[in-house]
Amino acid sequence: MLDTIQAVIFDMDGTLIDSMWIWRNIDIEYLGRFQIPLPEDLQGQIEGMSFSETAAYVKERFSISHSVDKIKQDWNQMAWDKYENEVPVKDGVIPFLKYLKERGVKMGVATSNSVELAKMVLEKRGLAPYFDAIHTSCEVAHGKPYPDIYEFVAEKLGATPEHCLVFEDVIQGIMAGKSANMKVCAVYDSYSEAQDEEKKRLADYYINSFEELKPLMQSGR
Template sequence: MIKAVLFDMDGTLIDTEKYLTRFWRQAAREHGVEMTVEDSCALRSFASRYASQWFAERFGREADYWEIRERRKELMSRHLEENGIEKKPFVEETLEKLKEAGYLLAVVTATDEERTRQYLTSTGIIGYFDRLVCATMVERGKPYPDVYEYACQVTGCKPEECLAVEDAPNGIRSARGAGCHVVMVPDLTGADKELAGLIDGELESLRELPAFLGEMGI
C-alpha cells in the first residue's frame, strides 16, 4: 500500500528545468564551451560531484565545470528574481487531493535546502509537504539512491510504500535504485526504452496522479 508520495521539485512541481538547460548552455558558451540541448538535459538532477566528472569527460579537463556552474546559477537566479517562478500545471489541485486522501507528501530534490524552501515558499506550496529532503543531506545525490533511501527513513515508510514522482532520468534511477515505485511526468523529455523499464507509469500531467494511485492496487 502506498503511504507516501515523494515529489522531485525542478521540472515536476515548478517549471524551472527549461531555464536550467537554457542557462547551462549560455554559461558554457560564455566560457568557450558549446553544449547541445542534449548535453544540458543530461545535467538535470545530476549531483554536482558526479556531474563535474561527466562534464570533464564530455568537454575535456580544461572546461571549468565549477566556474560555468556558478555562472549558470547567477544567470538563473537573476531571471527568477525578475520573472518569478512558475508552477507546473495542476500542482495545487493535485497536492490538495493527495492530502485529503491521507498521503504523506515529501519533496526529494537535488536542490539545496535554502533554495528549496525559497522556491516552494514563493510558489505558495510549501505548506502541503510533511518533509523536505535535499541531496545536500546525504553523501551521494541523484542518480544514486541515497536521497530516496533517506526520504524513506524520515517519512517512516518502506520503499515499497513510497511512490516517487519524477520528470528526469537521474531522478528516476535514484528512486528505483532505492526500491521505490516510480511514476514519470515528463517535462523536457519522455521515457526512452531504458526508463520505461524502471517506471510504473508515465502520465501526461500531475492531474492524472490521484487516479493513477487509485489504480495501482497496492
Template sequence: MSRAALPFTPMAVVFDMDGLMLDSERAIIACLAEAARERGHDLPEMLWLSMVGHSEAVCRHLLDEAVGELERAQVLQRSHALYDAVVAAGVPHRPGIIEMLDFLQARGIPRAVATSTRRPLALKKLEAAGLLPRFDAICTSSDVEHPKPAPDIYLLAAASLGVDPAQCLVLEDSPTGVRAALAAGMHPIQIPDLLEPDDAVRSLGHTILPSLDDARRLLERRLDARPST
C-alpha cells in the same frame, strides 16, 4: 504509456522538485547556455540535457569535459547569478502541481520533497514558488551521502514521513530519479519533462504518464477503490 492502474495504495507521496513541480530545468539550461555563450562557448543542447536529474558533482564533471575546469568555474559562477534572479522572481509551477497537492492534502496523505538540489537553494525555490508549506518533509542532496540514482534521498524521505518505502509513491520526471526510487523499493510514476524515456528506461517497468493531472486521476481511482471501513 506504461500501466493503466496503480498496483498498491500509497500511504505517502514523495516529489522530485526540478522539472516535476517547478518548470526549472528549462530555466537552468537557459542560464547555463547564456553563461557559456558569454564566455565564448557555443555548446550543444544535448550537453545540457545530459545534466538533467543529476547531482551537481556530475554536472561539474560534464562541464569540465566540455570546457575545462577553469572555464567551468567561470561559467557556473555566471549561470548561478543569472539563475538567482529567476529564483527570486519565483520559478513557474509545472502544470497540475497545485491540483495534485490540494488533492493529497484533502485526503490526509503525507508529502515530502526529495531533490538533488542543495538545501539552501531548494528551500529558497520552494518558498519563492509558494510550495514550501505544502510539505511535511524536505530532503535535499545536502542531507545524504550519495545522490540519485542512489536510493539515499528517497529512503530519507520515507523515514522522515515515518512510512515504509514500499508504501511510498514517487513522482519523478528524470530517469535518474526513477532509478533512485526503484532502488529504494518505492513505486515511481515518471512524468517526463525535457527527456523522453528511451527503451532502457521503459524496460524498468514503472508507470509513465503524460502529466501530473493524469497521475492525480490514477491515484484518485486507486484511493476510491479502497473498501470503505
C-alpha cells in the same frame, strides 16, 4: 496507485514545476564566459547529478579555475530571477497536494537542485507548506540514479521504501526511485519528451499531467 502508500516523494524540476528549460540556457551562458561552446552531450552526462556533483564535473571537464562553491554560487545567481518570476507550477499539482494532505499522506521533495533555489521557489509558489521534508542530493553521498536521496527522504518521513510513491520526470530519477524499492510514476515533461518510451518502460505508472489524477481524487481512493 495510492493503495498501501505511506508517503509520496516528488522530484522538483520538471515534475512539480516547469523549469528544465532554464538550465540549457544557463549552461550556454556560463560556458560562454570562458569561450567554451555547449557540448551536445553535456545535459545527458549531468542528468541526475546533485548540484555539487554537477559543479565538480563542469569544473573538471572544462578546466574551470573557479572553486566548486563559486560555480554553484554563480549558477544560483543566474537562475534566481527566473525561478522567482518565470517558473510556473505544473497543471494539477496543487489540487493533488491538497488531496494528499487531506488524506494525511506524508510528502517530501527530493531534488538535485540547490537547496537555496528549491526552498525559494517552493515558498514563492505556495508549495512549501504541503511538504514534511525538503531535501537535495547534496545532502547524500550520491546523486540520482543512486537511491540515496529517496532513501534519505523516506527516512525523514518515517516511511518504509516499499510504501513510498515517487513522481519523477527523467530516467535517472526514475531509476533512483526504483533502486530505492519504491513505486514510481513518470511525469511528462517537454525537456525529456524524447525519453518517453523508456520512462514508461521503467516506471510503474505514467502521467502526461497531474490533471489526469482528478478521477483518482474524486473516487477517494
